[in-house]
Amino acid sequence: MTEEIILLDHGSGGKVSHSMFSDIILPLFENPELSKQDDGATLDVEGTKLAFSTDSYVVDPIFFPGGNIGDLAVNGTINDIAMCGAMPKFISVGLIIEEGLPIKDFKLILETMANAAKKAGVKIVTGDTKVVPGGKADKIFINTSGIGVIPPDVNVSGSNAEPGDKIIISGTIADHGITILSSREGLKFDSDIKTDSAPLNKMVQSIIQSGCDIHVLRDPTRGGLGTTLNEIALQSNVGIKIDEQSLPVRGPVQGICELLGFDPLYIANEGKLIAFVPQKDAQKTLEVIQQNEFGKDAVIIGEVTKTDPGSVFLQTSIGGLRIIDMLTGEQLPRIC
Amino acid sequence: MALKYIEEYRDGSLARGLVKKIHAVSKKDLRLMEVCGTHTTSIFRHGIRSVLPKGITLLSGPGCPVCVTAQKDMDAFVEFARINNVIVTTFGDLMKVPGSSSTLTKEKACGADVRIVYSIFDAINIARENKDKEVVFCGVGFETTIPTIAAGILMGIQGGIDNFSIYSANKLTPPALAALMETDGIQIDGFILPGHVSVITGTNAYRDTFEKYDIPSVIAGFEPIDILQAILILIQQNEMGKPALENAYPRAVSDAGNVKAKQIMNQIFEVCNASWRGIGEVPLSGMGLKKEYQKFDAAIKFGMDMPDVPEPKGCACGQILMGLKSPYECALYKKKCTPMNPVGPCMVSSEGSCAAFYRYS
Numbered sequence: 110m111t112e113e114i115i116l117l118d119h120g121s122g123g124k125v126s127h128s129m130f131s132d133i134i135l136p137l138f139e140n141p142e143l144s145k146q147d148d149g150a151t152l153d154v155e156g157t158k159l160a161f162s163t164d165s166y167v168v169d170p171i172f173f174p175g176g177n178i179g180d181l182a183v184n185g186t187i188n189d190i191a192m193c194g195a196m197p198k199f200i201s202v203g204l205i206i207e208e209g210l211p212i213k214d215f216k217l218i219l220e221t222m223a224n225a226a227k228k229a230g231v232k233i234v235t236g237d238t239k240v241v242p243g244g245k246a247d248k249i250f251i252n253t254s255g256i257g258v259i260p261p262d263v264n265v266s267g268s269n270a271e272p273g274d275k276i277i278i279s280g281t282i283a284d285h286g287i288t289i290l291s292s293r294e295g296l297k298f299d300s301d302i303k304t305d306s307a308p309l310n311k312m313v314q315s316i317i318q319s320g321c322d323i324h325v326l327r328d329p330t331r332g333g334l335g336t337t338l339n340e341i342a343l344q345s346n347v348g349i350k351i352d353e354q355s356l357p358v359r360g361p362v363q364g365i366c367e368l369l370g371f372d373p374l375y376i377a378n379e380g381k382l383i384a385f386v387p388q389k390d391a392q393k394t395l396e397v398i399q400q401n402e403f404g405k406d407a408v409i410i411g412e413v414t415k416t417d418p419g420s421v422f423l424q425t426s427i428g429g430l431r432i433i434d435m436l437t438g439e440q441l442p443r444i445c
Numbered sequence: 446m447a448l449k450y451i452e453e454y455r456d457g458s459l460a461r462g463l464v465k466k467i468h469a470v471s472k473k474d475l476r477l478m479e480v481c482g483t484h485t486t487s488i489f490r491h492g493i494r495s496v497l498p499k500g501i502t503l504l505s506g507p508g509c510p511v512c513v514t515a516q517k518d519m520d521a522f523v524e525f526a527r528i529n530n531v532i533v534t535t536f537g538d539l540m541k542v543p544g545s546s547s548t549l550t551k552e553k554a555c556g557a558d559v560r561i562v563y564s565i566f567d568a569i570n571i572a573r574e575n576k577d578k579e580v581v582f583c584g585v586g587f588e589t590t591i592p593t594i595a596a597g598i599l600m601g602i603q604g605g606i607d608n609f610s611i612y613s614a615n616k617l618t619p620p621a622l623a624a625l626m627e628t629d630g631i632q633i634d635g636f637i638l639p640g641h642v643s644v645i646t647g648t649n650a651y652r653d654t655f656e657k658y659d660i661p662s663v664i665a666g667f668e669p670i671d672i673l674q675a676i677l678i679l680i681q682q683n684e685m686g687k688p689a690l691e692n693a694y695p696r697a698v699s700d701a702g703n704v705k706a707k708q709i710m711n712q713i714f715e716v717c718n719a720s721w722r723g724i725g726e727v728p729l730s731g732m733g734l735k736k737e738y739q740k741f742d743a744a745i746k747f748g749m750d751m752p753d754v755p756e757p758k759g760c761a762c763g764q765i766l767m768g769l770k771s772p773y774e775c776a777l778y779k780k781k782c783t784p785m786n787p788v789g790p791c792m793v794s795s796e797g798s799c800a801a802f803y804r805y806s
Contacts, residue, residue, distance in 0.1 A: 114551070118785070124784075124785055372490070425491045426456075426457050426460070426491070427461070427492065427493070427670075428460060428492075429493055430492050431495070431805045431806070434803070434804050434805075437783075437784035
């Protein structure tokens with residue numbers, strides 16, 4: 110068998126996904142907007158700066174503690190737009206439904222989507238539905254796309270990190286991925302963990318309104334914090350050093366990670382952002398984030414360095430130093 | 446919430462104290478081998494190499510079950526996946542290990558029914574729910590895993606499940622250490638002995654090997670404090686010229702081990718010869734099904750007897766897991782062989798030394 114085929118690993122969000130993007134996708138579609146490789150594209154439409162993003166959701170199971178595929182899909186696109194420094198305004202929804210899905214489940218998912226949109230203050234303005242025969246999809250897949258407006262003086266990008274910047278995370282890591290994993294058949298854990306899926310647009314809005322100088326905003330979803338930091342280190346050509354002891358991880362999440370051999374640094378989040386800000390604005394930004402309902406556990410986890418551009422290092426709790434690479438190998442398929 | 450028995454063994458000030466002691470007592474250049482793959486991962490994850498004196502070299506040993514699986518056994522797993530009506534059940538680590546012509550991941554992508562399970566009991570349940578299919582479990586593990594496989598077989602017998610079988614590539618740790626010590630060119634000044642395996646085997650299982658080779662040996666837990674403590678003891682034994690077999694993991698390991706687990710293991714399995722990647726055939730180092738349980742032996746059920754094949758050209762996994770080479774000395778490392786496109790098993794398993802080097806250094 111020599112023919113190359115798509116493997117689950119291509120969808121991991123880690124190294125293989127990245128090489129699929131740069132080797133196959135980018136050369137075919139190349140343009141300046143796509144090449145920036147941010148969470149969404151930043152567009153100039155007759156003088157107005159817009160952010161535009163799309164994402165598909167195939168999470169399994171479709172219902173899990175703290176949410177379902179519906180609010181995950183709405184919050185995910187809202188967050189991708191917000192991470193461009195934009196205010197999300199309008200969302201489209203594409204539904205691919207497997208024949209046999211109970212109507213009550215379908216309704217519940219749509220109600221959750223409507224509530225999530227309302228909570229975030231965005232409108233679902235267009236959409237599409239397709240139904241496929243049983244076995245040709247798995248219950249329901251959702252695509253959402255969204256548009257937001259970037260205020261004129263805002264310039265946030267993964268390529269803007271500068272040496273000396275402090276790195277803030279808005280709360281505990283790995284909650285979403287571990288929630289999905291522990292909801293799966295065969296791996297039921299008796300714990301109170303739930304997804305962190307949440308809209309972060311209001312948090313981003315307050316950061317911007319605070320007047321702090323924000324260099325980078327990113328939500329560390331698939332591939333986890335470790336992969337996202339690597340993306341930024343590469344995009345900005347800087348080094349990054351974070352402190353293991355400062356990383357916020359809930360006890361039960363840490364426990365399941367220990368049990369199954371997962372590193373929380375590579376587990377998906379769906380309601381967290383990382384912000385890179387110059388040292389002078391770090392404390393103020395942290396306080397602004399902590400005032401948001403989804404940012405109470407925010408902390409500073411590290412800083413940008415001049416040395417080792419493109420690499421991310423972790424100062425371990427015992428005083429050792431190790432590299433954090435991008436996720437290699439599919440850790441948990443169909444997590445979002 | 447603090448995690449009992451984890452956080453106290455990751456305590457920064459305790460660790461710094463141990464590191465200071467290690468630097469104070471360490472005079473000679475020493476090569477210490479951590480036998481177990483979980484130790485390898487923990488050493489990298491906590492940056493332990495970066496805090497040790499320059500003269501202390503840590504070698505990764507033959508204690509990652511996936512890494513020591515012979516090529517012909519990997520080929521057998523792939524062949525099972527190609528048989529119509531067979532569901533292959535496996536631990537996740539085996540999915541990407543290259544057989545001679547394919548991997549379980551690729552077979553799955555092409556339509557084979559390959560399922561990742563977290564224990565043999567999941568595999569038994571799959572067999573129960575798929576009576577019209579044959580379920581094969583890839584048995585790859587050491588003393589930690591073999592008793593659970595034995596318990597799974599007992600459960601299958603009790604449940605009257607006959608569409609279930611295992612392919613046993615299971616292995617025992619002490620014979621591998623002895624084989625290692627007999628190998629030409631081996632330079633090891635001490636063993637960090639596996640924690641989990643020793644919970645089952647007990648300290649006594651290593652006594653013969655220790656007495657024959659007189660090599661400093663310390664059983665260690667997996668947290669950084671455990672590992673630093675074991676390294677300190679090994680250095681002290683070497684500096685004083687007083688080798689000993691010590692248990693630095695008494696909160697989990699006893700002299701006799703887990704007697705019940707050993708009983709179940711010995712009820713179903715018997716010691717046999719086994720092929721180890723890199724080391725070759727090691728007498729009495731495997732665990733095969735006893736004659737009366739052979740109806741659960743997938744090799745017999747399907748007549749599976751794959752030929753011995755050479756390991757991939759240029760792949761140094763065999764020498765790496767014997768401590769003869771470091772991953773950096775393998776010509777394929779980070780070039781032709783990466784976790785995305787692994788050539789040898791040490792680059793696949795999360796406990797493999799090449800994967801750990803790639804990921805963490």
